[in-house]
Amino acid sequence: MSDAPRLMPVDEHLRLLLEACATVPRRTSEVPVAEAHGCVLAQDVRSAVDVPAFTNSAMDGYAVRAAELVGVGDRPVVLPVAGDIPAGRTDRVTLVPGTTMRIMTGAALPDGADAVVPVELTDGGTERVTLRQQPQVGAHVRPAGDDLSRGELALAAGTFVDARVLALLVSLGHPLVEVVLPPRVAVLSTGDELVEPGGTAGHGTVVDSNGPMLVAVLREHGFTAERVRAVADDEQGFRARLDEVLLTHDAVITTGGVSAGAYDTVKAVLARDGEVAFRGVAMQPGKPQGFGLVRAGDGRHVPVFTLPGNPVSSMVSYQVFVAPALRLLAGRPAEGLAGVEAVADDGWRTSAGRTQLARVRLRTEADGPHATLAGGQGSHVLGALAHADALAVVPAEVDEVVPGMRLTCLLLRPLPGKESLA
Ligand SMILES: Nc1nc2c(c(=O)[nH]1)N[C@H]1C(S)=C(S)[C@@H](COP(=O)(O)OP(=O)(O)OC[C@H]3O[C@@H](n4cnc5c(N)ncnc54)[C@H](O)[C@@H]3O)O[C@H]1N2
Numbered sequence: 001m002s003d004a005p006r007l008m009p010v011d012e013h014l015r016l017l018l019e020a021c022a023t024v025p026r027r028t029s030e031v032p033v034a035e036a037h038g039c040v041l042a043q044d045v046r047s048a049v050d051v052p053a054f055t056n057s058a059m060d061g062y063a064v065r066a067a068e069l070v071g072v073g074d075r076p077v078v079l080p081v082a083g084d085i086p087a088g089r090t091d092r093v094t095l096v097p098g099t100t101m102r103i104m105t106g107a108a109l110p111d112g113a114d115a116v117v118p119v120e121l122t123d124g125g126t127e128r129v130t131l132r133q134q135p136q137v138g139a140h141v142r143p144a145g146d147d148l149s150r151g152e153l154a155l156a157a158g159t160f161v162d163a164r165v166l167a168l169l170v171s172l173g174h175p176l177v178e179v180v181l182p183p184r185v186a187v188l189s190t191g192d193e194l195v196e197p198g199g200t201a202g203h204g205t206v207v208d209s210n211g212p213m214l215v216a217v218l219r220e221h222g223f224t225a226e227r228v229r230a231v232a233d234d235e236q237g238f239r240a241r242l243d244e245v246l247l248t249h250d251a252v253i254t255t256g257g258v259s260a261g262a263y264d265t266v267k268a269v270l271a272r273d274g275e276v277a278f279r280g281v282a283m284q285p286g287k288p289q290g291f292g293l294v295r296a297g298d299g300r301h302v303p304v305f306t307l308p309g310n311p312v313s314s315m316v317s318y319q320v321f322v323a324p325a326l327r328l329l330a331g332r333p334a335e336g337l338a339g340v341e342a343v344a345d346d347g348w349r350t351s352a353g354r355t356q357l358a359r360v361r362l363r364t365e366a367d368g369p370h371a372t373l374a375g376g377q378g379s380h381v382l383g384a385l386a387h388a389d390a391l392a393v394v395p396a397e398v399d400e401v402v403p404g405m406r407l408t409c410l411l412l413r414p415l416p417g418k419e420s421l422a
């Protein structure tokens with residue numbers, strides 16, 4: 001046997017695929033503002049209006065001219081109530097000198113009024129009201145444009161529209177906005193042995209867990225994802241299915257068929273014309289990797305990620321390589337999982353020369369997070385993957401973790417027990 005081929009460091013494979021994805025045009029579109037959630041703004045957005053659009057009350061109470069209430073406090077003042085201004089009243093109202101008006105939170109302040117006395121500081125009268133506080137000018141008043149002035153830059157291009165940004169965006173007076181759309185990703189599992197989800201594995205078969213798993217995590221990450229029915233190890237069938245999905249998607253993830261076996265269809269088909277570069281990456285799990293920009297029938301070059309079939313390898317590869325690349329396609333920073341440092345409470349041996357991403361449980365102690373193995377570390381062990389809180393990164397040059405060692409742990413879910421630090 002010849003020497004094993006050199007494995008590419010994790011960072012280098014990541015860099016190569018991010019560089020390639022940076023050349024792919026982003027998919028942009030003008031969408032109704034309320035539908036921009038989950039997209040990235042492709043343009044700066046200035047406010048078309050003052051926000052709030054009109055000066056209004058911050059409290060349920062009485063609109064007054066503050067100067068008319070000088071001295072109130074020692075001696076209550078009684079004023080006639082000239083009317084009601086509920087929120088939603090849109091006609092222009094003037095406060096007649098020597099009177100007050102009942103006003104609700106968010107209702108337009110009448111012209112002439114410059115303060116609001118909260119109802120709690122009155123007797124709540126509807127014909128006449130006794131006011132027991134002298135307000136400052138501007139008390140409980142929200143001036144027009146207090147939040148944003150018309151023409152002001154409210155949101156910069158590149159901002160991700162989450163729920164809070166959406167609230168601001170829809171308030172700016174624009175019906176449409178130009179956004180980068182999240183990529184549409186197809187997940188294509190391959191293998192003769194695959195049984196459709198919902199079925200039961202028998203002798204020699206396995207349920208396609210990669211398909212549902214990857215679609216689910218893609219959706220959790222805000223991408224549009226579709227599982228394509230698993231294809232058998234048949235070169236023509238695989239090529240035909242791939243060509244189909246390339247036309248309708250912005251990225252394709254395949255699983256299986258990329259190692260050294262006699263029936264490794266994905267590799268056989270895509271390595272032939274050099275469309276995808278297949279290489280071993282110095283990582284455990286996730287050694288056999290492939291990536292390339294594959295030309296679709298309509299001329300677009302679509303990123304294709306060929307992940308290993310072992311389920312743990314598939315998920316880890318997705319988190320380390322695919323998710324950052326898809327974020328880039330979505331117009332976002334190419335970020336991966338956030339890391340925390342944890343103390344290893346277990347010891348274990350790792351494959352020398354490969355960065356290990358061990359599945360660990362985390363626990364927060366008084367001195368910070370501690371990690372223990374979540375279970376078996378084989379690339380097929382779904383139980384440990386499901387129960388893991390994080391992927392502990394054991395550098396390639398370390399071949400044994402000893403208890404007490406500090407490891408960076410990439411969070412698969414929020415750090416448990418963090419509230420106990422409070
Ligand atoms: N001689 C060698 N054999 C293997 C090597 C190697 O370097 N030399 N690498 C091993 C490593 S590491 C990995 S990882 C796997 C990757 O294999 P493939 O990507 O070719 O995947 P398959 O052989 O098709 O399947 C591997 C394993 O995963 C199961 N599988 C596949 N697809 C699914 C799915 N959609 N859902 C659930 N489980 C799936 C499949 O049944 C196999 O058990 O290769 C090693 N071998």
Ligand code: MOO
Nearest residue numbers: 285286287313379
């Ligand atoms: O790289 Mo494989 O993913 O070790 O099992």
